[in-house]
Amino acid sequence: MSVRTRFAPSPTGSLHVGGVRTALFCLLHARRHGGRFLLRIEDTDRARSTEEAAEGILRDLRWLGLRWDEGPGAEQAGTGPYFQAQRLDLYNAVIDQLLASGHAYEAWDTHAELDAERAIASAAKLNFRYVRKVLDADTIAAYRAAGRTPVVRLAAPRHDLHVEDEILGQVTQTADELDDIVIRKADGFPTYHFAVVIDDYKMGVSLVLRGQEHLMNTHKHLGIYEALNWAPPKYAHLPLIANPDNTKMSKRDKAKTSREAARRAQVERKGDPKDWSWLAEATGRTVDDLAGFMAKQHDSIATAEAIAAFLKVKLPMIEVMDFRKGGYLPEALINYMALLGWSPGDDREVLPFDQMVAAWDLTRVNKTQAKFDAEKLAWMNGEYIKKVDLDTLTVAHTSYLDVAPTSPFAGMPAERRRAFLALYQPRIATFAELDEAARFFFVRPSTWDAKAVQKHLLADGGLERLALIRDALAALPEWSATDIQLTLDGLAASHDVKLGQIAQPLRVALTGTAVSPQIHDTLALLGRTESLDRLKAALSTHAR
């Protein structure tokens, strides 16, 4: 059987690291075995799915370079459409078949009736299991007349079911744990459990590779395969991704961080712990939204981000867009994600995609949770920035600017950005770091590092030397890095001082600090007028 894997996100939010890793492993597995990788959008939850989220997921996957062979925009005869909401006829045909064979039945219970049954089960400390009801035609007619719409439930098998997981081994659910799950909701849409089975089968998926949170759903899916007498695919469930403190990494971590910051701020301002109107006003959110957020009624990322922006706290990076806005390269993120729960079998860490494919082996996926280490990712990103060629780096930087409108480089022509990138390539881990490191090019120093001023300008004849340097630079016929370097070397030699005694006063004058890239490159990039103006300003500001 040919290898076919699929990534099947629900468009209820943005793509996050867990999803990226699933998609990546599916793609690696397909590539390694000469198979195909499918993308399917699972939008049967009408209340929570949005078109915007679906588009965002496609955009993020494309940015990451995770190309699907079949899916939206890559239609293949016989397997599409790839949005579940467009496949209702297919699901209904199978449901009719199950109803006719007695493997499924209509159930007419209201939410209130089900709640009452659940309450009885929980009072008796029993797991709730749906009780099949035998209804006569008159009762059904009466329900219908009263406006009830039935759901369809699967008649669950009455025996134990075993998942033979490729990573975790055998996982059993006993007969008494299996419930008559709903397969078609009252709104006419299939449930996730049903649609996933029909689609995996109809799309010829050979291996379902997904997160461990779906492991205990798999028995439900096997029950459906059995009712249909279809052979199920293979299954492999990936270990969870954890934060450094071993808690499960989740988008909710953003809400958690913002909530804690808001509470601290409330304590500091000695405010009424229940009154969040000040924060609503400051963030432009409604009072209801904020009160609900603080009471943990919702974890809205928009609210969390608004609070974080106002209180100036850094939120954990979890969604793909966080990394893109943080100035990461997609190749580095992909490389890092590949090592979350998998290894190539040797100590290679920086390995490009084709090497990952060559080394891919499902049996080397760990059973236990993988820890997300943001520092290691930043290190890896720095390694990628160092090794790519300047053209590629400039293109990647352009893609960063598309989502980082407040970067000082926004609007700068690519040619000039390329010069900055050349200068900083060996020194930065992310493009966001470049924004900070290079900020002095865009704004003149207004505050001065007092220690640096003392050491390099006031002591050791720094200011006097700076005046000489300025005169020598001002006399240069051509403002190029080479000519500047020759001039500075010449000054060091003729005054019998070390190059540092020339470079450091210059750095302080130009940047307000003792740090910058190579001083001649820095001067060249800053330009003649701006450099000389800054030297003049420094000389008059610090003159004794």
Ligand code: GLU
């Ligand atoms: N749509 C499911 C989700 O987003 C994934 C289902 C699956 O991979 O089977 O979690």
